[in-house]
Amino acid sequence: MIRPSQSTPLPALVDTRAAATPDRMILSFEDEPLSCAQLRERVRAAGAGLRQRGIGRGDRIVIYMGNCREFAEAWLGAMYIGALPVPVNLAYRGEFLRHQLNDSGASLVVTDPGQLPAVQDVVGGCPGIETVAVAGEGELPDLAGAALMTTAKLFRGELEEEETMARWDEPGTILYTSGTTGLSKGVVLSHGYLATMARVICDAFEFSEEDVYYCVLPMFHVSGLTGVWNALISGAPSVIDRRFSVSAAWDRVRRYGATGTSLVGPMLQMLWNLPEDSRDAELPLRFIGVAPVPDGLDEAIKKRYGLDAIVSMYGMTEAFPVAITRVSDRLPAGVAGRANPTFDVRIVDEQGGDVAPGMAGEIICRPRTDHVMFEGYFRDEEKTAAAFRQGFFHTGDNGRFDADENISFVDRKKDTIRRRGENISSFELENAIRNHPGVADVAVHAVASELGEDDVKVVIAAEPGAQPTPQEMLRFFEAELPRFAVPRYIEFVEEIPKNPVGRVLKFKLRERGVTAETWDREAEGR
Structure with missing residues (x-):
């Protein structure tokens, strides 16, 4: 394993591994x-191509694509320069x-x-987007407002052999x-x-070059990018699939002899719900990294799949x-683990005082050294x-220490919904739903899901004279919202409860939960 110091940019490990x-x-x-x-050659070609399009130090490029080779080339190639x-x-x-395209100030989209x-x-x-590059080599349609090209054409060229990389204390990437x-x-x-985050995670996985990591989490998340940096640090190859498949996941693990993988809780729950297979205990996996672990299934999961550990x-x-x-x-x-030694972690009450072991409070943290958050x-x-x-840094999440200083996550202070491993902003969702002409007012909140985490419920007050139906609203949601944010539950009300200053009383909506008047798209087979 290469143990990069904090001062080692991740792209430098591309050169180290190739040598x-x-x-x-x-x-x-x-x-x-x-x-x-081959990875070094492709990363440097991507960097050279970006530079030829005027992308330089500190400039931003957006990567909007599924897990694929070109994603890794673009991500590492941009950081390389x-x-x-x-x-x-x-x-x-x-x-x-x-x-996100406008806020990032990017001039190029891959x-x-x-x-x-x-x-x-x-x-x-x-208006800031000048170039859109599409993975592959095929024919492309016309695109008004920006130059359109293939990544095969963009990711070519040569860099000076002694490339000056960014310093360790400079920005490396932006994640929304x-x-x-x-x-x-x-x-x-x-x-x-x-570099520090990657090293800590590799240490937790206890990887060596003899391991194989199977990655199905999307690379636009920190957790999905572990497939790239785990390989660069540990030397253990990463097999990165475009998407998660319940029916194919274990066969893929067997095919490549994968010794570790990472999932989000609902993924593991779906795999657990598969009929038992006589080969389950013979999976080559040493561990599964997952959060949250489905309630009460820690030991049963380890036994069924022959795991050494579940890494939370x-x-x-x-x-x-x-x-x-x-x-x-x-x-x-049920515990998330012990505090990362990189951080000073506390759990505090509303006044900022430390709470006693076993008591819930907000999780806060600060770095013990510069540039590790x-x-x-x-x-x-x-x-x-x-x-x-x-x-x-105040996380907005509640947790507790036990007597041995293990940390457990309790709930979210923020009005965020967590569904299928994705964070959903009720604010953004409500703003998008208000664009429907039949909606006068709207509130979005979480409802506990049988798969763990949350499902999304939307409560709608219709415009006078309008009579939107659940089916009409669902069609609107599917056209306008991210797939993971499409509400499962829809309820129409005369008025959304608010306090005297006009703030929605979401605690009242959460207390009501799913009522007899609530439409459930999954119950309707949608």
């Missing part, structure tokens, strides 16, 4: 392996996508044929996180933070991981300052 083991497989996409030398890649959630479209229509729909409202009281915010991650973590894009479990740890079921919110000093108090 040490040029012919060893490092990544595999769509069953096409890349050796260390000191630019900032901005991966964007594939489910974003319309105003959600337009906001996408794939499946996502190109969504880009075409919004690029006219994004869903807002709870406003629009999504760009979280700026330094090269130092990326807690954190967010701004600070990850705050709590972590190592493969060799033997911690009580996020640098701030992109171009938003006010929101950055508001996230910290007396040097501590």
Whole structure:
């Protein structure tokens, strides 16, 4: 394993791996392996192509595509030349996508044929976008407002052999996180933070070059990017699939002899719900990284699949991981892990005082050294300052310490919904739903899901004289909202409860939950 110091930019590991083991497989996409030398060649070609299009140090490029080789090339290639890649959630479209393209200040978008229509729909409202590059080599349609080219044409060229990379204390990438009281915010991650986070996660997985990591999480998330940096640090090849498949996942693990994988809780629940197979206990997996672990199933999951451990973590894009479990740890079921030694972690009451073990309070943290947490919110000093108090970042989440200083996540203070591993901003969802002509007022809140995490319920007060139906609203949601944010439950009311200053009383809506008047799209087979 290469143990990068905090001062080592991740792209530098591309060179290190190629020099040490040029012919060893490092990544595999769509069953096409890349050796260390091939990865370096492609990353440098991507960097050279971006530079030829005027992308330089500190400039942003948006990556809006599924897990694929070109994603890794664009992400690493941009960082290699000191630019900032901005991966964007594939489910974003319309105003959600337009906001991130404009807010990031990017001039170039890298996408794939499946996502190109969504880009075409919004690029006219994004004056900063000059170039759109599409993965592959095929014919391309016309695109008004920006130059259109293939990545095969863009990712070519040569860099000077001694490329000057960004420093460890400079920004490395920007990841947008869903807002709870406003629009999504760009979280700026330094090269130092990326290298430190990657090292901590690899240490928790206890990886060696003999391991194989299977990755199905989307690469526009921090958790999906682990497939790239785990390989660069540990030398263990990563097999990265485009998407998660319940029916194919274990066969893929067997095919490649994968010894570790990471999932979100609902994915593991879906796999657990499959009929038992005599081969389950013979899976090559040593561990599964997952959060949250389906309630009460820790030991049963380990026994059924022959695992050494379930590796749990807690954190967010701004600070990850705050709590972590190592493969060799033997911690009580239900805990997220112990505090990451990179951070000083506290759990406090509303006055900022430490709560006693066993008592719930807000999880807050501060870095023990520079550049191991996020640098701030992109171009938003006010929101950055508001996230910290007396040097501590306030997560907005409640948790508790036990007597052994293990950390458990309790709930979210923020009005965020967590569904299928995605954070959903009720604010953004409500703003989008208000665009329907039949909607006078709307409130969105969480309802507990039988798969763990949350389902989404929308409560609508219709415009006078309008009579929107659940089916009509569902068609609108499917056209305008990210797939993971499409509400499961719809209820129409005469008036949404509010306090005297006009704020929605969401606690009352949550207390009501699913009523006899609530329409359930899953019950309707939708």
